[in-house]
Amino acid sequence: MSGPERLVGVELGGTKAIAILADGDQITERVTLATQAPAETLGALRDQIDRWRALWSLQAIGIASFGPLQLDRGQPDYGTILATPKPGWSGARVAAMLTDGFDCPWDIDTDVNGAALAEHLWGAGKGCEALSYVTIGTGVGGGLLISGRPVHGAMHPEIGHLRLRRAPGDSFAGACPFHDDCIEGLVCGPALTQRLGMDAAAASDDHPAWRYVAWDIAELCGAILLTTSSERILFGGSVALERSFLLPLVRQILVERLGDYLPFVTAKSADSIIRAAALGPDAGPMGAIALAKRAASKA
Template identity: 40%
Template structure:
């Protein structure tokens, strides 16, 4: 049985899996382990895939920033990152040296967004923004069935934000502090701001009003610049059921009837593939490399 491989490379943990080419959603085996430095982590990845000889292609969805330009001297590398042992690491090169098969190399949010486009919450549209809000904030953007990217992949978690009038937090982002979306709205930012994990905050806490304001503001920016047919929210923070209705309400207030958008219940939605989005996306993208 020919298999597809998936590597969901997160800054906190890696998830690796295999599935048959004929049915990428039927996971044969799956394993996760904490992210160490580049060489140590990739060694564990290779040891997992060493158990399977008949792997036709592997999709790699990596935390970033990464070099995704095929004609670049550092294509396949992880670029400058605060994650120890990863800056300048030739991730894709290490995998090719281990086994010379086709690899689809992209960002973690691109892969998750592709899964939503193929089989999840955006499977009926051609233009989608997938936004993950967890340890960090990032977006996979698909326009007319293609990833958006030029000089590099989007870093949509670092758009500049107007602060909520009740928010005095100085921000978590080491580059932009309280001026960018990730610095204000990522899970660790919520925890540092309020002193407890977002999971521990009650539904009526001010935290959710502020979080909804920032996510709605981001959705408004993506709406005005990209005009997608749907915005899909994934990651740990949007798991909180109270949040998305508040995002829709704040979005409507901030939009102020300026642009025509779909019904908000159908426009701003939750991820359809849940925690499997990244892995499924890797499988779907890897399959494209071996399909006739």
């Protein structure tokens, strides 16, 4: 017989996937596996959810996935990955493969919208009317919350593919297969390997390319602030979290580039506006749990 109700979350990333079992907002079990082909990866995740379902009564399931995603509930491909640079994943039926046959409620959103929700509930985004979350890793994604709700419309925010002003002297062509030098094509993990001429983890802090990377991220922050009036932009992902000098340099360049136009962005306030996510690497997994909580509340 199944025990007390539990929440299940799945964070599906470009390089790894995490299945989470939670009691409220406390993670009790976590299983991590490499993101490979859709059938293999989603099949393994579904097997894990089925194992938990045999032991517990599942209250809800939350799925926080890399995108782009079809999030229009009126479309027959709702919960499916759209055209993506991730080989083999365009058209992957993420929600269907993970939830078909379940009678508990479920919700799906982008991994970054989920992380933004988690930071709003439990992290550095508490009390924010407008909040952005940006992750820099295999790709670049951005989630946006207004009044505590993820922004959806024709699709969902795709800020990683903005094409913004380049730093003087930066001749890197970009690595995005769709747009070359969009932000993702300039600062995601594969792009950094090309820009730095080595794995980013092996590059020294004084490598000259980091200045260009900071410029690009500062341009992204400026675009977000000017268009969304976000009170905070929270960063996750290995690039943002592992280089202690990077966000301070981003803040400095951002303030210089804005030229005193936004009165709430100053050299002093930038420290609180541009910061690392408080939940760190757990922002993504807890984002899936936040989506499960949202699904349960609507049931």
